Amino acid sequence: MTTTRPDPAAPSSTREPLRVALLGCGVVGSQVARMILTRPDDIVARVGRPVELAGIAVAHVGRPRHGLDSRLFTDDPMALVTRDDIDIVIELIGGIDPARTLLLAALEHGHSVVTANKALLAAYGDELNKAAEAHGVDLYYEAAVAGAIPIVRPLRESLVGDQVTRVMGIVNGTTNFILDQMTTTGASFEAALADAQARGFAEADPTADVEGYDAAAKAALLASLAFHTRMRGDQVYREGITGITPDDIEAARDMDCVIKLLAVCQAGKDGIVARVHPALVPVSHPLGSVSGAFNAVFVEAREAGHLMFLGPGAGGSPTASAVMGDLVTVARNSVRGVAGPPQAVFDEYPILPMDDVRTRFQIRIQVRDEPGVLAAVATIFAHHEVSLQTVQQSAIEGADKADGWSATLKILTHEARESDVEACVAELTQSKAVNAAPRVIRVEGM
Known part of the structure; x- marks a missing residue:
């Protein structure tokens, strides 16, 4: 009409x-x-x-x-x-x-x-x-x-003449508050969630936040705007933070990192991908210092370079x-008597499967403290073409050496393909030198 x-x-x-x-x-x-x-x-x-x-x-x-x-x-x-x-x-x-x-x-x-x-x-x-x-x-x-962060209009209008290659952000204040409390106070996930609910940062049913559904919907919008295409929320890879433990927080601290629930949207020559998951972020990275219930979005563009948007992410x-x-x-x-510019859709880019995503990983493995274990573990990584950047071995405090499982390997990989790391972890889990499934968390911003 x-x-x-x-x-x-x-x-x-x-x-x-x-x-x-x-x-x-x-x-x-x-x-x-x-x-x-x-x-x-x-x-x-x-x-x-x-x-x-x-x-x-x-x-x-x-x-x-x-x-x-x-x-x-x-x-x-x-x-x-x-x-x-x-x-x-x-x-x-x-x-x-x-x-x-x-x-x-x-x-x-x-x-x-x-x-x-x-x-x-x-x-x-x-x-x-x-x-x-x-x-x-x-x-x-x-x-x-x-x-309150102005991010939609900059992507929709201000950067429309540039080529955005990556958008990475903390887009859920509830999860950022919970992870920040776990980092600064040593609280468990359950205690930090209860605190967030008491302060009004989390709903009585926090599922949409802590399981990453809210962030995934926002990631779909960011990817659509940044890459001038169409992406739905159900096309975003999603993991929540309910499995994050104080041990994970401490392992991040040992690397001078913090754990954040990130929305990461990337564009490459083969297609685009959007993913939401916990990740280690260096404390020196702009996103590493975002505390409390604040949100922040980090944009990388070919001509504009790196842009950071920070502010309150929720609340009335x-x-x-x-x-x-x-x-x-x-x-x-x-x-x-006019309408503003419509959302620009230049092309339908292929949406890449998560298996093809390349990033770094921190992998923690409980092993026997005996000769040959490190070589056996390294052989499994090499078999799956996952390159190791650093390996640290430490004794498990209070471990009973009689049961043999007395050391932890903390491994930081070079950039590796998601499916290769999954296959590597599956073989490590079956190895006689490894006790139970390794702890794996992605690393961003390094």
Whole structure:
């Protein structure tokens, strides 16, 4: 359908307000609503036209919400997003359905959309972007990745003339807080998670965060933007942090490293890959010093070089700030009668399997402290073409030498193929010189 835009040359004082429909009024939604209602002069100064909150769709209309007019609320979101007097829809309800149906309806009615819904965008971003472009409206989602950090627009617009080769980041504040607590206090994973929940950094059900699903959705968005292609969340390799132990943290410290849950997106001549997993990062690397619930994204581009984006990655205020930034941008476009540039998709690149990824690894092996063991282990690595950079042997504190398993080998590999390391570890596990499965963790930033 064709939408009629107001004349941008008309004096601002004579223009009708831009009307906003808000879906959801939780922690972020309530912040956004209050920012719209309490900062009208600031918004007019930035947009050139008033912005008015026309309605808020919620599940429970009768629930009291301090500072918000009860007449704004409705439990019929579809009626709200398809109203002819709506200009912009802000979606903050999360999840796939009914968010997908509602946003498609809004776009088809000529309404621009601002959303923070990474799960929806990771699964159906291509469909939503095509709908926005077809109807000449905007789809903005800065708040969907890394909270208040401006990373979506730099990848989508500022770096579109460059060639981004790699994006690596800490994009989940909950897991970064947990790992930071394990590093600085010596807490177990379970204790650090309980602390995160007590402070409001983790949900009662933390699965999406600690198992890496949240970060994987964000990695899909980052890869799509950085490499101008299409990637879904289910195409991202994913591992969580539930298996990380204090021993892993200590082994990282011995290498002057810390453990972070990383989202890594890479482009090469054969294709692209996106992966989420715990990794050792040198403390000297920009990502190594990111503490607490902060997020950070490290971008490598052919011409721009290395760029670092750092800031609060979660919470009502940081996320609301990103939503408001998108709202002002979309409102400005509406006043001018234009839509912003669509997401650029230049090509469909092959998505490489995880088996073909090359990186470094730290491998810890409990072995017998006796002659010939190191040679036997080295032979297995050589057989699978995994090159060793360093090998350290240390006695296991408190080990009973009578049982033979009294030493630990800490091995740092050169860059190696994922499938070769997997095969190497499988053979080590079966070796008579090795006690139980080796501990393996990838190394990034070296």
